[in-house]
Structure formats: structure tokens, C-alpha cells
Amino acid sequence: MDLKKGTIPTNTVTRTLSDLDAQTGNIYESVVIMAKRANQVAAEIKQELSRKLTEFSNVSDNLEETFENREQIEISRYYERLPKPVLVATEEFLENELSFTEPESTEEA
Helix, strand or coil: CCCCCCCCCCCCCCCCHHHHCCCCCCHHHHHHHHHHHHHHHHHHHHHHHHHHHHHHCCCCCCCCCCCCCHHHHHHHHHHHHCCCHHHHHHHHHHCCCCCCCCCCCCCCC
16 A cells, blocks of 8 residues: 555545446445455554654653644644545555455355
């Protein structure tokens, strides 16, 4: 996942349903695939951000000792400007960058 490349829009884009269901043949399956990928992207971003912000945490943090750290603010602003996970997942799906398998159906006689 490369969020730094500029091809992913940072705001919503109108999509046609035929583009979204072309790979699966079912719009609902496509939405589920994109939603699962969006959750993965969000978890990756959250983990990366938490890792970077732990450098700034103090053991003795309380309300009176809270101060603004310029680097911490810049890191937070950078992550706020990133495209939303749903937009990343949609773009990856439309560019055929996601691999998925269909679950085996159980036919009942």
C-alpha cells in the first residue's frame, strides 16, 4: 500500500455501479471486499501512527503538564491529509490490485 503516491483522490468520487461489479458480478460482493480491505488499511494506518506517536508520550502525562510538540502536530496533520481508507480500498479494487477468493458454496440437495 503506497498512500504517498498521488493517484488516490482525497475526496469522494462518483463511481458507476457497472465498474464496481465488473470483477465479481455482484455489487454486494464488491462492497464487502472493499470494506474488508478498508478495515485492513485503517488498521495499518492506526498502527503506524501509534508507533510514531509513542515516541512523544510521557509516563507522567497529565492535564497540567500537557504541552504542544511541533513534530507531533506535523505528524498528526500528515495523517489527517491522507486519503481515507475507503477511497484507498476502492481505488485498489478498481485497479485490480486486490486478490480475493470466493468461498466454496455448499449446495444442499
